[in-house]
Structure formats: C-alpha cells, structure tokens
Amino acid sequence: MRNLLETIQIRPLSDSALVVQVGEGINEVTHTKVKTILNLLEKNPFNGFIEAVPAYNSVTVYYNPINVYFSNLEKGVQSPYENAKTKILSLMNQSNIADTTYNRLVKIPVAYGGEMGPDLEFVASYNGLTPSEVIKIHSSAQYLVYMLGFAPGFPFMGGMDKQIATPRKESPRLAIAPGSVGIAGSQTGIYPLETPGGWQIIGRTPSRLFLPEQSPPTLLQPGDRIQFVPISLEDYAKDLEVKSWE
Amino acid sequence: MQPGMLATIQDLGRFGLQKFGVIVGGAMDSNSLRIANLLVGNSEGEGALEVTLFGTSLLFESDELIAITGGNLQPTVDGKEVPMWQPLFIRKGSVLKFKAAISGSRAYVSFSGGIQVPEVMGSKSTYIRAGIGGFQGRKLQKNDVFECNTRTESGEDLFNQLQKKTSYLSWSVHYTPFVTFKKTQTIRIIRGSEYERFDEECLKKFFSTPYTISTHSDRMGYRFEGEDVQLKEPFELLSEGVTFGTIQVPSNGQPIILMADCQTTGGYPKIGQVISADLPSLAQMQANDQVFFKEVTLEEAQWALIHQEKEMTNLAFGLSIKRLHQL
Numbered sequence: 001m002r003n004l005l006e007t008i009q010i011r012p013l014s015d016s017a018l019v020v021q022v023g024e025g026i027n028e029v030t031h032t033k034v035k036t037i038l039n040l041l042e043k044n045p046f047n048g049f050i051e052a053v054p055a056y057n058s059v060t061v062y063y064n065p066i067n068v069y070f071s072n073l074e075k076g077v078q079s080p081y082e083n084a085k086t087k088i089l090s091l092m093n094q095s096n097i098a099d100t101t102y103n104r105l106v107k108i109p110v111a112y113g114g115e116m117g118p119d120l121e122f123v124a125s126y127n128g129l130t131p132s133e134v135i136k137i138h139s140s141a142q143y144l145v146y147m148l149g150f151a152p153g154f155p156f157m158g159g160m161d162k163q164i165a166t167p168r169k170e171s172p173r174l175a176i177a178p179g180s181v182g183i184a185g186s187q188t189g190i191y192p193l194e195t196p197g198g199w200q201i202i203g204r205t206p207s208r209l210f211l212p213e214q215s216p217p218t219l220l221q222p223g224d225r226i227q228f229v230p231i232s233l234e235d236y237a238k239d240l241e242v243k244s245w246e
Numbered sequence: 247m248q249p250g251m252l253a254t255i256q257d258l259g260r261f262g263l264q265k266f267g268v269i270v271g272g273a274m275d276s277n278s279l280r281i282a283n284l285l286v287g288n289s290e291g292e293g294a295l296e297v298t299l300f301g302t303s304l305l306f307e308s309d310e311l312i313a314i315t316g317g318n319l320q321p322t323v324d325g326k327e328v329p330m331w332q333p334l335f336i337r338k339g340s341v342l343k344f345k346a347a348i349s350g351s352r353a354y355v356s357f358s359g360g361i362q363v364p365e366v367m368g369s370k371s372t373y374i375r376a377g378i379g380g381f382q383g384r385k386l387q388k389n390d391v392f393e394c395n396t397r398t399e400s401g402e403d404l405f406n407q408l409q410k411k412t413s414y415l416s417w418s419v420h421y422t423p424f425v426t427f428k429k430t431q432t433i434r435i436i437r438g439s440e441y442e443r444f445d446e447e448c449l450k451k452f453f454s455t456p457y458t459i460s461t462h463s464d465r466m467g468y469r470f471e472g473e474d475v476q477l478k479e480p481f482e483l484l485s486e487g488v489t490f491g492t493i494q495v496p497s498n499g500q501p502i503i504l505m506a507d508c509q510t511t512g513g514y515p516k517i518g519q520v521i522s523a524d525l526p527s528l529a530q531m532q533a534n535d536q537v538f539f540k541e542v543t544l545e546e547a548q549w550a551l552i553h554q555e556k557e558m559t560n561l562a563f564g565l566s567i568k569r570l571h572q573l
Contacts, residue, residue, distance in 0.1 A: 011439060012436065012519075012544050013439065013487060013488075013489060013492070013516075013519065014436070014489050014491060014492070014519045014521075014522070014547075015436065015519075015521055015522050015544060015547035015548045015551055016489075016522055016551075017487065017489050019439065019486065019487065025484075026484065038265070050261055050262070051261055051262045051263075051264055051265065052265065053264045053265045053487045053510060053511070054265060055484065055485055055486040055487060055511055056484040056485065056486070057484060057486075058484075058486045058487070060486060060487025060489075062261075062264070062489070065548045065551055065552065066551065066552055066555045069548075069552055079544065079545045079548050079549075080548050080552075081544055081545075081548060147485070147511065148265065148266050148267040148510075149267050149485055149509065149510050149511030149512075150267065150509055150511070151267055151375065151376075151509070152263075152266055152267040152268045152269075152376055153266060153267055154267055156485065192267075193375060193376055193377075195375065210376065212366060212367060212376065212378050216266060217263065217266055217268065217367060218266045218267070221266075222265070
C-alpha cells in the first residue's frame with residue numbers, strides 16, 4: 001500500500017478547474033490510481049466541489065471558486081485554487097491506493113462486416129489478414145475502459161492486438177451510425193451517437209451505449225472490461241439487448 | 247415561432263455527468279442569461295431562449311412578462327423597437343421579432359415562470375448532438391409552441407405592476423460589469439497546461455497580434471485565424487479534461503477556443519485558458535471580429551470572477567428593492 005501523494009501533481013486547468021496528474025502513459029496501474037482518486041473525491045467532496053472527470057492518467061476536478069472562497073474566509077487569504085489544492089492534497093494524504101477495483105465484464109454483441117462494417121475488408125487487407133481473422137482477433141481480447149469522452153458513453157479502451165491496428169481514414173465520414181465499432185491506430189471504440197468520425201468501421205452493435213433515461217446514463221463505465229461477441233445480421237435485426245449477453 | 251438563424255433553450259448547463267462524456271452545454275453568455283431571469287423574478291439559472299444573430303420571431307398567445315438581454319439583435323414588438331435589459335409586459339397576440347445583430351451575437355429572452363420543458367439529467371439546456379434537453383432535444387423550428395410555468399410570487403407582482411403601465415420603464419440594467427459588446431476585444435487568459443512547450447517567438451506573437459474569429463465557429467468552438475503558433479517540438483498528449491474557454495492548438499498552428507458545447511475531453515496542446523469573467527464577452531463576438539489575448543495570473547482570474555459575482559449579487563438585491571418600491 002503506497003501513499004497517493006507520492007504519485008500525484010496538481011496544476012490548474014482554468015480558474016474553476018484543476019488537474020490531478022497521475023503518473024504517465026496508458027496502463028492499468030495508473031488507471032487504478034485514477035479510479036481511487038475519483039472515488040475519494042466523490043465520497044468526500046470539499047465545499048465547492050462540482051464534479052471530477054477521469055482520463056487515462058489524470059482526474060480533472062471542477063469547482064466553484066466562489067463557494068471555495070466563501071467557505072474559507074476565516075482561514076486567511078489563500079486563493080480558491082490554493083484552497084482547493086490543499087483540500088485535495090490532505091484527502092490524498094489520508095488515503096492509500098486501492099489494491100483492487102471491481103471490474104465488470106460486459107459482453108457486447110457485434111455484427112461484423114458488410115453494411116454494418118464497411119471497412120472490415122480494408123482493415124483485413126491492410127494487415128494481410130482475412131476478414132474472419134480480423135473478427136477472431138478483435139473478439140477474442142478483453143478491453144479495459146479507461147475513460148469516456150468525445151461523445152456521451154464513448155469508451156476509450158486499451159488492449160487491442162497490434163495485428164489489426166489500422167490508421168484512421170484519410171477523410172472522415174460525415175455521419176457514422178450509432179453502435180458502429182471502429183479501429184483507429186491501436187485503439188478500438190464504439191460510437192454511441194451519430195457523429196462525424198474517421199475510425200475504420202468494422203461492425204455494429206445493437207446495444208445502446210447512451211441511455212439518457214437511466215442513471216448512470218451510459219452502458220459502460222471507466223474500469224469495465226468488455227468483450228465483443230460476433231453475431232449474425234439476423235441476430236442484429238432481432239435487436240438483442242446487451243443484458244442477454246452478460 | 248420562426249427560428250431565424252438559430253434559437254435554442256439554454257440554462258446554466260448540465261453538471262455532474264462529464265465523466266460519462268455528457269457535455270455541460272448551457273448559455274454561451276451565462277451572465278446575460280442570469281440577468282434576463284433576475285429581471286422577471288425567476289431563479290437566475292432558469293431556462294430561457296438563446297437567439298442567435300437574426301430572424302427569430304415569436305407570437306405570444308397569452309399575456310407574458312419577459313426580458314431581453316445580451317447582444318442587441320434589434321428586438322421589436324409588432325414592428326416597434328422595444329428596450330432591452332428591463333422587464334417587459336407583452337400583450338397576447340403581439341409578435342416579438344429580432345431583425346439583425348448590431349452589437350453582440352446572442353440575445354436571451356426570459357419568460358417569467360420559465361419555459362415549460364422537462365429537465366433532462368438535471369438541465370433544460372439543449373444538447374443537439376445527443377438529441378436531449380430543451381425543446382425535444384433540438385433547435386427550435388417554425389410553428390413550435392411552448393408554454394410557460396406559473397410565475398413566481400415576485401414574477402406575478404412584476405407582471406401586475408407592468409400590466410398597468412402605459413410606457414416602458416425609465417431604467418435598465420447597467421450591464422458593463424458582466425459583458426461587453428465590441429468587434430475588437432482584449433480577452434484575458436491564464437497559461438494553459440502545455441504553455442511551456444510552445445516556441446517562445448510564437449508566444450510573443452500570440453500575445454501581440456490580433457486573432458480573427460473564423461466563419462467556422464459555433465457553440466462548440468471558435469476557430470481563429472492569425473499568426474501561427476507552433477510547439478518547440480511535437481509530442482503526444484493523452485486525452486484529458488477540457489472546458490469552456492480552453493485554447494487548444496492543433497498542428498496547423500491556428501488556435502481554437504472551446505465554447506459552451508465543447509466535448510468533455512481533448513488531446514491537443516493547451517496554450518491558455520480564457521478567464522471565466524471574460525467568457526460572456528467572448529461568447530458575444532462573431533465571425534470576423536478580432537481578439538487580442540492578454541495574460542493574467544490565476545489569482546487575478548479568480549478575483550475577477552469573485553468581483554463579478556459580487557456585482558451580480560448587488561444587482562439581484564437592487565432589483566428586489568425596485569420591485570418592493572413599485573419599480
């Protein structure tokens with residue numbers, strides 16, 4: 001068990017947000033620290049805390065400088081930033097990095113290729129593979145959701161096999177269908193909404209990733225592990241709910 | 247309802263969900279929105295109409311108490327100019343129309359009681375890309391009809407007072423502590439996380455030459471055209487939190503300022519961050535307007551915001567006194 005303080009640095013993002021920087025790079029050790037910090041802040045919010053946003057190796061903390069200022073008037077003239085920073089540091093000082101974090105395994109059905117995955121052939125030929133080899137490689141790994149961003153519920157995942165890594169399209173598509181599963185470099189991801197995008201689309205899931213009527217409003221959370229399960233077009237048409245695959 | 251260029255319902259934004267990738271959104275010029283609400287007896291964060299540039303018109307099917315703030319888009323009622331920054335009584339059957347922006351770019355129309363649309367994930371703000379919030383999750387269209395909630399006690403009091411008046415009020419809110427409307431403005435910024443990674447000559451130019459707002463600018467971001475800003479040497483940056491006012495520089499060297507509808511995370515180097523106190527004035531600028539960037543310290547930025555907040559508290563208090571003394 002190590003003290004969290006040894007591994008973090010705090011810097012301002014704006015006059016109402018700061019960044020708790022945690023280590024370097026994309027790896028599961030850093031991810032565990034990020035999750036620990038997020039949980040600590042959410043369970044022990046300081047006066048003026050608004051929300052915290054985890055990323056690969058940082059947590060951005062949003063606060064209201066006016067609330068921080070007025071809740072610390074009696075304690076001297078430190079700026080709201082210095083006050084918020086002090087509070088976060090003392091919270092981290094009392095805490096250790098969690099040894100384990102619970103990870104859900106979510107299985108996501110994907111219809112690969114054809115109309116659902118117009119770039120599957122390209123990904124295969126780019127890597128000197130057959131389409132079915134690409135499907136096999138893509139659906140045999142488990143991926144860790146490091147963070148959500150870009151669009152509500154869009155998972156930034158790590159762990160894709162380099163054998164199927166493919167650069168982004170030279171000119172992005174103007175509209176990608178919701179549920180599209182794509183590859184960009186050695187990342188893989190799923191588009192929750194219709195947006196423009198340059199990823200190579202290899203399949204599509206009938207699972208909804210953004211669920212505004214639910215709390216939390218997204219199918220996936222940082223820390224989840226996901227696995228893609230190939231399904232047929234007929235199964236896709238049956239509009240399978242992801243629950244049946246968990 | 248005629249939508250004009252763009253009209254959406256906005257409040258102060260959707261908080262607490264950025265970790266799911268759900269944007270904050272909300273009014274581009276939050277100060278004008280807050281004042282519009284205070285003028286009609288609403289809580290300052292109530293949802294109101296954000297009207298952009300020109301062409302929006304509204305037919306009133308009942309008597310209403312409203313206020314118009316923000317940029318001067320030449321509001322008229324039944325063809326006659328109406329004053330901004332004060333409460334207005336609008337008679338049933340009247341048509342409110344915005345001609346074109348002569349200052350600023352966005353006007354806010356508050357309705358006493360607030361617009362009757364459901365809160366989605368804690369906010370009435372329209373999030374167009376996700377199709378949620380505001381009016382059916384989209385920008386307003388021709389023939390849309392919306393209702394207002396019951397007025398608050400102070401809203402009802404104001405409504406009754408103004409209903410009896412035959413002329414407009416002789417006063418209006420002094421808005422300069424909250425927002426300015428100029429074609430060329432100096433915008434204060436603090437250093438961004440990657441400031442030190444930029445070339446020193448480029449940084450000098452960044453702070454001494456004007457940047458022009460490009461026509462490819464919207465509620466998500468303002469793109470700029472001006473002197474190139476380049477890094478000392480290229481490097482890979484992992485995606486992390488970004489916010490309203492973050493100045494990113496992509497590899498083409500032309501800065502982009504993220505605005506109210508920006509995404510929650512980004513991976514371009516951040517040269518600076520517009521201070522919160524200056525965001526409303528920046529949000530009122532339009533394509534081809536010019537910005538000069540000026541560096542201030544984080545402490546100065548936070549004091550500027552605290553000072554502005556004190557002014558807002560004073561304004562709210564002043565307005566409540568005016569109501570007590572029958573305007």
